[in-house]
Amino acid sequence: MSNRIDQTFARLNAKGQKALVTYIMAGDPSLQETETLVLEVEKAGADVIELGVPFSDPIADGPVIQAAAERALRGGASLRKILRTVASLRTRTQVPLVLMAYYNTVHAMGEAAFCRQAAEAGVDGLIVPDMPPEEAGPLEGPAAATGLQLIYLLAPTSTPARRTMVARRCRGFVYYVSLTGITGAKLTNLGDVRRNVDKIRRATDVPVAVGFGIATPQDAAQVAGIADGVIVGSAIVRQIGEHQQDPRMPERIGQFARSLKSAMAGSAASPA
Amino acid sequence: MQQLPNERGRFGDFGGRYVPETLMPAILELEQAYVRARQDRAFQAEFAGYLKRFVGRPTSLYFAERLTKRLGGARIYLKREDLCHTGAHKINNSIGQALLAIRMKKKRVIAEPGAGQLGVATATAAAMFGLSCEIYMGTEDMQRQALNVFRMRLLGATVTGVEAGSRTLKDAINEAMRDWTTNVRTTNYILGSVLGPHPYPMMIRDFQSVIGREARKQVLALEGKLPDYLVACVGGGSNSIGLFHAFLKDRRVKMVGVEAAGLGIESGKHAARFAGGKPGVLHGTMTYLLQDDDGQINLTHSVSAGLDYAAVGPEHSYYHDAGRIHYTSATDDEAMAAFDLLAREEGIVPALESAHAVAEVVKLAPKLKKRQVVIVNLSGRGDKDVQQVARIKGVSL
Ligand SMILES: Cc1ncc(COP(=O)(O)O)c(C=O)c1O
Numbered sequence: 232m233s234n235r236i237d238q239t240f241a242r243l244n245a246k247g248q249k250a251l252v253t254y255i256m257a258g259d260p261s262l263q264e265t266e267t268l269v270l271e272v273e274k275a276g277a278d279v280i281e282l283g284v285p286f287s288d289p290i291a292d293g294p295v296i297q298a299a300a301e302r303a304l305r306g307g308a309s310l311r312k313i314l315r316t317v318a319s320l321r322t323r324t325q326v327p328l329v330l331m332a333y334y335n336t337v338h339a340m341g342e343a344a345f346c347r348q349a350a351e352a353g354v355d356g357l358i359v360p361d362m363p364p365e366e367a368g369p370l371e372g373p374a375a376a377t378g379l380q381l382i383y384l385l386a387p388t389s390t391p392a393r394r395t396m397v398a399r400r401c402r403g404f405v406y407y408v409s410l411t412g413i414t415g416a417k418l419t420n421l422g423d424v425r426r427n428v429d430k431i432r433r434a435t436d437v438p439v440a441v442g443f444g445i446a447t448p449q450d451a452a453q454v455a456g457i458a459d460g461v462i463v464g465s466a467i468v469r470q471i472g473e474h475q476q477d478p479r480m481p482e483r484i485g486q487f488a489r490s491l492k493s494a495m496a497g498s499a500a501s502p503a
Numbered sequence: 504m505q506q507l508p509n510e511r512g513r514f515g516d517f518g519g520r521y522v523p524e525t526l527m528p529a530i531l532e533l534e535q536a537y538v539r540a541r542q543d544r545a546f547q548a549e550f551a552g553y554l555k556r557f558v559g560r561p562t563s564l565y566f567a568e569r570l571t572k573r574l575g576g577a578r579i580y581l582k583r584e585d586l587c588h589t590g591a592h593k594i595n596n597s598i599g600q601a602l603l604a605i606r607m608k609k610k611r612v613i614a615e616p617g618a619g620q621l622g623v624a625t626a627t628a629a630a631m632f633g634l635s636c637e638i639y640m641g642t643e644d645m646q647r648q649a650l651n652v653f654r655m656r657l658l659g660a661t662v663t664g665v666e667a668g669s670r671t672l673k674d675a676i677n678e679a680m681r682d683w684t685t686n687v688r689t690t691n692y693i694l695g696s697v698l699g700p701h702p703y704p705m706m707i708r709d710f711q712s713v714i715g716r717e718a719r720k721q722v723l724a725l726e727g728k729l730p731d732y733l734v735a736c737v738g739g740g741s742n743s744i745g746l747f748h749a750f751l752k753d754r755r756v757k758m759v760g761v762e763a764a765g766l767g768i769e770s771g772k773h774a775a776r777f778a779g780g781k782p783g784v785l786h787g788t789m790t791y792l793l794q795d796d797d798g799q800i801n802l803t804h805s806v807s808a809g810l811d812y813a814a815v816g817p818e819h820s821y822y823h824d825a826g827r828i829h830y831t832s833a834t835d836d837e838a839m840a841a842f843d844l845l846a847r848e849e850g851i852v853p854a855l856e857s858a859h860a861v862a863e864v865v866k867l868a869p870k871l872k873k874r875q876v877v878i879v880n881l882s883g884r885g886d887k888d889v890q891q892v893a894r895i896k897g898v899s900l
Contacts, residue, residue, distance in 0.1 A: 286798075286799065287668070287799045287800045288668070288673060288674075288677055288785060288786070288800050289677070290522075290523070290677050290680045290681065290684075290786065291523045291525075291684070293681070294667065297667055297668070297677075301668070304799065309797040310797060310798070311797070333784075334521050334784045335783045335784045335785060335792070335794065335798040335800075336797065336798040336799075337798075338782075338783055338784055338798060339783060339794065339796065339797055339798025340798070360523050361521045361522060361523055361784070361787070362521055363520065363521075363522065363523075363524055363527050365511065365519075365520060365527075366519050366520060366521055383524070384523065384524040384525075385524055386523070386524045386525035387525075388524075388525050388526075388527075388528045388529065388687060388688070389524060389527070389528060390528055393524075393527065393528065397524065408523075408524065408525060411525055411684070411685060411687060411688070412525070412681075412684060412685040413681045413684055413685065416685070
């Protein structure tokens with residue numbers, strides 16, 4: 232069964248293009264606004280959209296995303312409501328949607344119930360940043376049964392054995408964390424990123440997307456020369472936070488996404 | 504009884520390793536290093552040596568004669584962890600983990616403060632071993648515990664304020680985990696209680712189980728029999744599992760863990776995970792948590808900072824569901840009354856955490872026969888709490 236994520240990467244690959252993956256915190260500042268933002272960044276060229284599910288204690292995230300989660304929670308966002316937002320978006324867009332949720336929010340709903348409802352709503356993939364494959368037992372069965380793609384993270388610290396094991400468990404794409412740290416940190420060593428992405432490619436045919444620390448069109452262009460997908464999170468979330476009061480905020484975010492996408496187009500010919 | 508946890512760090516359904524991939528290799532490395540150290544006589548001898556000469560172990564098992572008379576029931580013994588260097592059981596664990604860091608050639612350790620006691624204990628161990636030490640602490644807690652902050656700085660530690668979230672313990676843990684994620688190649692995270700991802704709950708239990716091994720020998724020598732009850736307060740659960748562990752196979756020994764009921768369970772302002780929580784994942788482990796229906800972690804309340812946390816150690820969740828350990832709770836007011844009682848009857852000012860255990864003994868002992876024996880873990884001394892108690896009593900110093 233081919234899912235929207237696979238189709239998107241295949242379509243881009245055929246054209247020699249790379250995927251722009253944008254992260255926004257669902258419910259920041261409101262779920263209504265999230266719908267507008269999703270449509271806006273899609274129009275601007277985002278190929279896959281990650282929706283963060285706010286959690287009170289996000290240990291893998293830096294201050295920018297934590298602050299967004301706090302705003303979303305104050306605004307009343309919850310996993311159940313986010314699934315309703317996704318269902319509503321699905322009447323208007325077929326862009327691949329990936330939820331990024333800490334394990335406890337999924338567990339509170341029940342792993343099987345979550346997978347069923349997420350798939351029904353039109354979610355394509357799931358990233359659980361605090362769940363290594365070793366702990367994925369309760370999710371993998373229901374996810375596979377409902378066609379929800381489980382995306383795991385690999386990091387610079389991952390050993391060769393883990394790299395192979397984790398990469399082979401990934402569906403949709405492999406999420407390579409560009410740096411030893413949390414979201415919002417600065418990207419430094421592109422040489423290392425390239426070497427690690429190449430090693431992951433030897434372990435799996437699933438596309439590799441790189442995230443953490445990609446903040447500018449220049450960063451995006453450089454990473455597009457290395458990987459199949461470029462994930463931009465904190466840089467977008469920061470701007471959403473800074474322009475909350477601005478009625479033109481969604482358009483500004485769209486413009487930023489467009490600048491990322493066009494920078495990537497300039498450097499797409501990758502040596503893969 | 505089977506070996507707990509299993510090789511995946513599970514105590515039945517509880518425990519495990521819910522951490523970002525960046526940390527997984529470090530946690531696996533820590534586990535390997537610890538499993539080796541655990542079987543290594545030289546490591547165990549070195550650890551025991553520091554516990555004896557630096558911490559001052561064994562701590563005494565003290566018959567609380569006046570308290571026993573006053574309550575008019577069971578014979579009450581206090582396991583005097585308050586007599587440990589730095590004033591609480593936490594140092595047992597800090598020494599163990601610092602020794603392990605040295606074995607792993609890590610030169611830097613980080614910690615969160617717990618009730619301040621862990622921060623002081625870790626800063627102390629780091630100073631003694633010449634490790635660099637950074638303590639993350641919520642700015643709200645830094646204000647409440649200005650004295651402990653100063654003490655940690657005297658010991659050479661860097662104390663870093665955390666502004667995020669509720670600015671208390673769980674935010675400090677979030678920040679320490681982020682530091683560890685960023686500096687994992689050079690740094691060991693010294694966790695303060697039997698919490699977090701495997702191997703921490705097992706390792707910290709092992710380091711603290713010296714408490715129960717001593718108490719078992721001591722009570723056999725003093726009373727010629729095993730105790731009828733063991734009572735200890737449960738924050739993360741390290742002093743309690745430390746006391747209980749050596750007695751788990753002694754089926755007749757009953758065990759009571761005391762959580763913080765804060766302003767009362769009904770008020771919602773408490774930290775009684777077994778009374779008000781359900782299983783979930785926080786800070787790397789599956790365990791009973793105070794959370795809402797969406798899985799967001801609740802804010803907790805206790806007069807005692809060391810019990811004021813939304814999760815309990817996974818091994819406790821296992822023994823709770825298995826029915827081997829009984830869990831109850833004591834309110835702020837009950838703990839304050841027990842604090843006064845122990846000071847006046849026995850000349851011992853307990854930590855507010857430990858006062859929760861004493862509060863349970865006040866309820867339990869009168870219901871027992873005079874020949875029955877209760878051991879209560881006096882996990883720490885109350886010097887750190889004196890300022891706060893004065894404030895609560897409306898006394899200006
Ligand atoms: C004196 C004392 N007792 C008890 C505790 C609670 O922790 P645990 O349940 O791990 O023993 C603390 C925590 O800081 C403490 O300082």
